[in-house]
Amino acid sequence: GAVVSQHPSRVICKSGTSVKIECRSLDFQATTMFWYRQFPKQSLMLMATSNEGSKATYEQGVEKDKFLINHASLTLSTLTVTSAHPEDSSFYICSATPGRYSNQPQHFGDGTRLSIL
Amino acid sequence: AQSVAQPEDQVNVAEGNPLTVKCTYSVSGNPYLFWYVQYPNRGLQFLLKYITGDNLVKGSYGFEAEFNKSQTSFHLKKPSALVSDSALYFCAVRDISGTGANNLFFGTGTRLTVIP
Numbered sequence: 642g643a644v645v646s647q648h649p650s651r652v653i654c655k656s657g658t659s660v661k662i663e664c665r666s667l668d669f670q671a672t673t674m675f676w677y678r679q680f681p682k683q684s685l686m687l688m689a690t691s692n693e694g695s696k697a698t699y700e701q702g703v704e705k706d707k708f709l710i711n712h713a714s715l716t717l718s719t720l721t722v723t724s725a726h727p728e729d730s731s732f733y734i735c736s737a738t739p740g741r742y743s744n745q746p747q748h749f750g751d752g753t754r755l756s757i758l
Numbered sequence: 759a760q761s762v763a764q765p766e767d768q769v770n771v772a773e774g775n776p777l778t779v780k781c782t783y784s785v786s787g788n789p790y791l792f793w794y795v796q797y798p799n800r801g802l803q804f805l806l807k808y809i810t811g812d813n814l815v816k817g818s819y820g821f822e823a824e825f826n827k828s829q830t831s832f833h834l835k836k837p838s839a840l841v842s843d844s845a846l847y848f849c850a851v852r853d854i855s856g857t858g859a860n861n862l863f864f865g866t867g868t869r870l871t872v873i874p
Contacts, residue, residue: 647801675861684848684866685802734801744790744809747862749801 643669645737647750655758656727662720662753664735670715671737675747676708679732691718725757760785760853764865771839772873779834779868781849790852791832792862793823795845802848808832819843839872846870 644667652660664674672693677685689710690698697710707729709721718737722729732754736747761784771777783789790809794802806817808825816822823834832849849865 645801650799684864687861690861732799736802744807746792746804746807747802748804749794751801752799754799 643737643739643748645735645748645750647735647753649753650751651754651756653756653758654725657724658757660722660725660755662722662733662735662755664718664720664737664750666716666737666739666748669737669739671718671739672715674712674718674735674737676710676718676720677734677736679734679752685734688720693718722755725755727757730755730757760789760851760863762849762851762863762865764847764849764868766868767866768869768871770871770873773841774838777836777839777843777870777872779847779849779870781832781834781865782830783832783849783851784830785851785853787853791823791825792850792852793817793821793832793834794848794850796848796867797845805834805847839870841872841874844870844872 646665646667648663674691676688678688679685687700688703691710691712693712693715699705712718732752734752736749738745738747763782765780792807793805796802805821806815808815813825821836823832825832847868850862852862
């Protein structure tokens with residue numbers, strides 16, 4: 642089945658550090674990838690839709706300069722949290738859908754737990 | 759606008775008993791409906807989907823869900839619960855008639871605990 646790999650699984654760093662999270666589709670091409678943020682005991686909040694070869698589409702309230710998304714190939718999207726602060730601590734999850742058809746399920750990475758000290 | 763409601767934050771069921779996790783949705787057009795399961799510190803795993811056709815959909819690990827258009831519901835069910843089914847379950851909807859047609863909207867999740 643479709644596999645999405647997300648790396649790293651956990652990051653602990655000091656305030657002011659920039660952190661890059663990678664999301665790879667291992668056995669399929671993903672024109673579109675999604676980045677979510679999940680707070681404890683809450684649902685997933687869509688942050689942005691990452692489109693290969695073009696700019697990401699950010700959801701309302703998500704700072705594009707804070708959360709930089711790059712989707713340079715059909716199998717890799719990266720999320721960079723720039724100058725991270727404690728309030729950015731969260732669980733970040735990416736997902737991807739094979740092909741362009743909306744009836745396909747999204748396949749999720751295992752998430753990255755980001756802790757900013 | 760599209761939305762998903764999971765009215766129960768927590769569902770407890772004894773091992774071996776049938777389980778139901780409820781989900782209702784609201785979309786302006788035709789819905790694509792999905793169920794996902796999340797284990798601690800993991801991403802979401804796809805369980806099943808309804809696109810069209812039979813209202814009863816069978817998925818992974820013995821789970822099934824019934825699409826009810828009149829009640830706008832898509833409840834997740836399993837005839838006999840296992841302790842290993844204990845996890846967080848998310849219902850999601852995609853409105854294929856809108857823009858950003860691949861976006862999923864998630865419910866708030868239901869924590870299922872199967873008691874040995």
